[in-house]
Amino acid sequence: xxxxxxxxxxxxxxxxxxxxxLSKDQVRQYAKAANMYFPRFTNDEAAxxxxxxxxxxxxxxxLGLLSRLISDWNPAATIQRIGTTFRSPVLPDNTIHLRxxxxxxxxxxxxxxCDIWMENEDGERWVVGTAxxxxxxxx
Amino acid sequence: MALDFDxxxxxxxxxxxxxxxxxxxxxxxxxxxxxxxxxxxxxxxAAAQGPHGGxxxxxxxxxxxxxxxxxxxxxxxxxxxxFDGGRDLELSAPVRPGDVLTMVSAIHDVYEKTGRTGSMYFxxxxxEVTNQNGEKVAVVxxxxxxx
Numbered sequence: 001x002x003x004x005x006x007x008x009x010x011x012x013x014x015x016x017x018x019x020x021x022l023s024k025d026q027v028r029q030y031a032k033a034a035n036m037y038f039p040r041f042t043n044d045e046a047a048x049x050x051x052x053x054x055x056x057x058x059x060x061x062x063l064g065l066l067s068r069l070i071s072d073w074n075p076a077a078t079i080q081r082i083g084t085t086f087r088s089p090v091l092p093d094n095t096i097h098l099r100x101x102x103x104x105x106x107x108x109x110x111x112x113x114c115d116i117w118m119e120n121e122d123g124e125r126w127v128v129g130t131a132x133x134x135x136x137x138x139x
Numbered sequence: 140m141a142l143d144f145d146x147x148x149x150x151x152x153x154x155x156x157x158x159x160x161x162x163x164x165x166x167x168x169x170x171x172x173x174x175x176x177x178x179x180x181x182x183x184x185a186a187a188q189g190p191h192g193g194x195x196x197x198x199x200x201x202x203x204x205x206x207x208x209x210x211x212x213x214x215x216x217x218x219x220x221x222f223d224g225g226r227d228l229e230l231s232a233p234v235r236p237g238d239v240l241t242m243v244s245a246i247h248d249v250y251e252k253t254g255r256t257g258s259m260y261f262x263x264x265x266x267e268v269t270n271q272n273g274e275k276v277a278v279v280x281x282x283x284x285x286x
Contacts, residue, residue, distance in 0.1 A: 068197070075179065
């Protein structure tokens with residue numbers, strides 16, 4: 001794991017993308033760990049009975065995965081603020097792409113603002129958001 | 140169309156939940172479910188050598204805290220169906236094993252937006268999380284949508 005310092009970061013930097021196949025078992029594992037073991041997150045048939053196309057991932061799982069994107073990029077970054085909008089249900093058994101970019105560096109408090117999002121294989125952004133992280137300095 | 144409900148519910152605390160002590164196991168389980176490999180959240184021995192002197196929970200751990208009452212009894216029903224619109228987290232003190240967290244919940248805002256598909260109603264539930272030392276841990280805004 002490599003620490004990135006404030007001096008190493010530039011506006012416009014892309015965060016290294018995370019591509020993962022989101023399995024139904026991983027969604028169930030999250031639902032269990034997050035006290036959200038509800039039918040719509042664990043069972044296709046029950047989710048369909050609720051009018052969904054099949055079981056979906058909890059919104060906060062997407063939030064958590066986007067926080068992991070930041071953690072993978074810079075394990076020394078501390079998230080001060082993270083916000084996401086759930087634009088579309090996240091369907092497991094799909095490959096998802098977590099992406100982000102640094103939009104602004106703030107010299108005064110050594111923070112960086114980032115755009116973060118999750119897209120599917122067709123480039124549709126299922127979840128979009130922003131985060132502000134504190135980054136250590138070299139001096 | 141003006142929103143028709145009792146606006147006096149805004150800002151009133153409708154729930155205060157105190158959670159059982161956070162365990163190391165639930166932090167590790169939560170981190171594993173997200174595929175976190177950052178040692179701060181996933182490796183007790185390595186985390187002990189790190190800046191926090193021990194394991195801490197991943198930042199979004201606070202979003203899993205479920206209040207006893209998710210909404211006030213007199214929650215306005217503004218639409219037929221509800222969606223989870225999003226979350227906004229403001230994070231302060233980290234969550235550590237053994238922490239006893241308290242969450243205080245209130246309706247923060249209610250507003251309407253009109254788009255191509257008609258009117259959408261947004262209800263923001265603000266959850267303020269503190270720890271046993273009285274330190275601010277997080278503010279979790281839950282954006283619920285109704286249509």
